[in-house]
Amino acid sequence: MSSPPVRPALRERYDRRQQEVVDQAARVFAQRGYHATSIDDLIEATGLTRGGLYHYIGSKQDLLFRIHEELLEPLLERAREILSADADPETHLRALVREWVAHVERHRDHMLVFDQERRTVEEEPRWAEVRRARKDFEDLLAGVLDRGRREGIFAMADPQLTLLALLGMVNYLPQWYTPRGRLDADGIAAGYCDALLDGIRVR
Amino acid sequence: MSSPPVRPALRERYDRRQQEVVDQAARVFAQRGYHATSIDDLIEATGLTRGGLYHYIGSKQDLLFRIHEELLEPLLERAREILSADADPETHLRALVREWVAHVERHRDHMLVFDQERRTVEEEPRWAEVRRARKDFEDLLAGVLDRGRREGIFAMADPQLTLLALLGMVNYLPQWYTPRGRLDADGIAAGYCDALLDGIRVR
DNA sequence: GAACTTAGACCGTTCGTTCGGTATAAGTTA
DNA sequence: TAACTTATACCGAACGAACGGTCTAAGTTC
Numbered sequence: 087m088s089s090p091p092v093r094p095a096l097r098e099r100y101d102r103r104q105q106e107v108v109d110q111a112a113r114v115f116a117q118r119g120y121h122a123t124s125i126d127d128l129i130e131a132t133g134l135t136r137g138g139l140y141h142y143i144g145s146k147q148d149l150l151f152r153i154h155e156e157l158l159e160p161l162l163e164r165a166r167e168i169l170s171a172d173a174d175p176e177t178h179l180r181a182l183v184r185e186w187v188a189h190v191e192r193h194r195d196h197m198l199v200f201d202q203e204r205r206t207v208e209e210e211p212r213w214a215e216v217r218r219a220r221k222d223f224e225d226l227l228a229g230v231l232d233r234g235r236r237e238g239i240f241a242m243a244d245p246q247l248t249l250l251a252l253l254g255m256v257n258y259l260p261q262w263y264t265p266r267g268r269l270d271a272d273g274i275a276a277g278y279c280d281a282l283l284d285g286i287r288v289r
Numbered sequence: 290m291s292s293p294p295v296r297p298a299l300r301e302r303y304d305r306r307q308q309e310v311v312d313q314a315a316r317v318f319a320q321r322g323y324h325a326t327s328i329d330d331l332i333e334a335t336g337l338t339r340g341g342l343y344h345y346i347g348s349k350q351d352l353l354f355r356i357h358e359e360l361l362e363p364l365l366e367r368a369r370e371i372l373s374a375d376a377d378p379e380t381h382l383r384a385l386v387r388e389w390v391a392h393v394e395r396h397r398d399h400m401l402v403f404d405q406e407r408r409t410v411e412e413e414p415r416w417a418e419v420r421r422a423r424k425d426f427e428d429l430l431a432g433v434l435d436r437g438r439r440e441g442i443f444a445m446a447d448p449q450l451t452l453l454a455l456l457g458m459v460n461y462l463p464q465w466y467t468p469r470g471r472l473d474a475d476g477i478a479a480g481y482c483d484a485l486l487d488g489i490r491v492r
Numbered sequence: 493g494a495a496c497t498t499a500g501a502c503c504g505t506t507c508g509t510t511c512g513g514t515a516t517a518a519g520t521t522a
Numbered sequence: 523t524a525a526c527t528t529a530t531a532c533c534g535a536a537c538g539a540a541c542g543g544t545c546t547a548a549g550t551t552c
Contacts, residue, residue, distance in 0.1 A: 091530060093518060100530085119408055121324030125508060136509085138532045146508065176490075202405060204464065205322055234489075242489045247472065247480040250465060251458045258457025261407065269450065277450040285488035286434075286443045286451060287379075294496060296552075303496090328542055339543080341498050349542065 087144040104142045107132050108156065109195075111149045116198035120150055120206070150203060151212070157196040158219035161189045165226050175234030176283065182230060183256065184275040190259045191271040197260040224253065252282060290347040307345045310335050311359065312398075314352045319401035323353055323409070353406060354415070360399040361422035364392045368429050378437030379486065385433060386459065387478040393462045394474040400463040430455065455485060 091100050110131045114123050125146065128139060143149050168181045190197050207213045228249050234240035242248045255278055269277070293303050313334045317326050328349065332342055346352050371384045393400050410416045431452050437443035445451045458481055472480070 088530080093529065095518065096530065103531095117408065119324060119406075121322060122409070124506075126506090135533050137511085137534065140509070141530090141532065198408075202408070203322075205320065205401075205405070206325070231489075238491060240489045241491045243483060244472070244480050247477065248484055248489060250461065251481055251484050254458040254461025255454045256457070257461055258453065262453060269447070274450065277447050278454055280446060281451055281454050281488070282484065283488045283490040285484070285486045286437075286445045287486040288441060288444045291496080296495075298552080299496070327540075329540090338499050340500070340545085343543070344497065 087148070088141055100142075107134070107139065107142045108149060108152045112153045112193075112195040112199055115150070115153070115202075116195035120146075120199060120203050150199070150206070151216075153196050153199050154207065154213075154216045157189075157193055157200055158216060158223070161186065162219055162223055162226075164189075165223060169226060169230070175230055175237060175239050178230045179234070179283075180275070180279050182227065183252075183279050184272060186256055187259065187275040187278070188271040190256065190263065191265070194260050194263060201257060201260060224249070227252065248282075252278075255282075290351070291344055303345075310337070310342065310345045311352060311355045315356050315396075315398040315402055318353070318356070318405075319398035323349075323402060323406050353402070353409070354419070356399050356402050357410065357416075357419045360392075360396055360403055361419060361426070364389065365422055365426055365429075367392075368426060372429060372433070378433055378440060378442050381433045382437070382486075383478070383482050385430065386455075386482050387475060389459055390462065390478040390481070391474040393459065393466065394468070397463050397466060404460060404463060427452070427456065451485075455481075458485075 091097050107128075111123075111128055114127055114131045118127065125136060125139065128146075128149075129136060132139060134142075164185050165182060168185060169178060173181070207216050228245070231240060231242075231245055231249055231252075235242065235245060259274070263274070294300050310331075314326075314331055317330055317334045321330065328339065328342070331349075331352075332339060335342060337345075367388050368385055371388060372381060376384070410419050431448070434443060434445075434448055434452055434455075438445065438448060462477070466477070
């Protein structure tokens with residue numbers, strides 16, 4: 087990767103094209119998988135040549151890193167905003183899940199890559215930042231559940247298991263969600279929250 | 290891959306070693322990912338040489354196929370057994386989830402590969418059988434939920450979404466389950482079912 | 493000695509990456 | 523504003539390494 091241009095007039099275009107490369111890469115990685123995607127596949131997807139591509143990226147792995155970065159930071163920020171507002175745990179939970187599902191909807195490709203490469207991310211030290219962001223988000227969710235429990239709004243035999251169930255539900259979303267589906271993000275989020283809060287048993 | 294030996298005494302050893310190769314492969318694939326695992330990695334894991342390895346397998350992809358096959362067929366069979374017994378929907382559901390979670394526990398590596406290579410499996414026609422088995426299992430679950438709804442035991446605004454929530458919960462399991470954890474398979478299955486059936490809201 | 497297993501050198505291919513080059517646009521100077 | 527300089531954009535051939543897979547011959551077991 088050549089260093090970004092110094093001339094202001096070019097800097098904007100460079101950033102825009104780099105962004106485009108990352109997004110296209112996310113699309114192809116999501117479809118084919120990161121390792122199964124070759125540089126030639128990326129060439130085809132971006133319309134650049136080998137040399138042109140490497141003008142905008144440092145390496146293939148660098149691309150994977152950017153995808154994760156773009157994905158987690160904004161979500162984490164939004165989650166913190168939501169929790170900083172005064173509200174009861176149920177409201178917080180619903181808002182959090184709604185934002186999260188909407189994020190999945192908007193960045194489905196990124197999310198698929200995120201899921202697929204979970205193990206890659208878990209190994210090397212370079213990914214510590216990404217792991218941390220993921221952990222932080224999960225802690226925020228855990229916090230809401232715990233507050234609900236302390237306030238007597240929620241009750242669960244095993245709060246940790248409940249959190250894992252919720253994580254599973256939403257992390258599975260990118261596998262089946264399609265923009266042309268019957269439900270939109272809000273509908274899915276509401277449905278998930280209803281299921282989690284009230285269950286399905288008739289009383 | 291050479292054809293299996295004809296003599297019964299050798300056939301057994303051959304099958305046993307082939308099984309061992311598949312299991313070791315599952316372990317390495319689960320850890321590193323299928324594409325990121327090289328033949329040399331498999332050599333190291335199995336203790337065989339290149340020639341020895343290819344004596345027992347047709348190709349790397351063949352290995353992936355066997356892993357899927359081993360995983361889904363027995364689960365599907367057990368699920369059908371469970372459902373063939375007379376019982377109310379809740380009992381069926383709980384038994385199904387218990388068996389499923391136990392299966393994840395026993396074949397965690399296989400399951401991780403299964404999750405990781407979901408996209409590979411979705412594309413090529415060769416994998417139709419695997420896709421079909423997965424679909425069949427999901428249909429069995431859907432059937433139980435639907436029967437519960439028709440009998441007035443369960444109620445959910447969106448049965449399909451409920452199924453997807455359940456699938457997400459359990460499919461996420463291999464990501465965090467460890468045999469040395471606080472909960473065993475039965476505990477996890479029960480916890481999941483409790484959450485799904487009754488929710489967490491205090492009434 | 494026939495059936496089976498293993499060894500490891502070797503094959504062609506594809507991989508991610510580099511690099512020297514050229515065309516052009518931006519910025520500078522006169 | 524014309525001439526000049528330089529930063530940048532992009533290209534594509536070439537690279538060494540690593541890939542999955544094959545092959546033949548030697549070894550082992552029945």
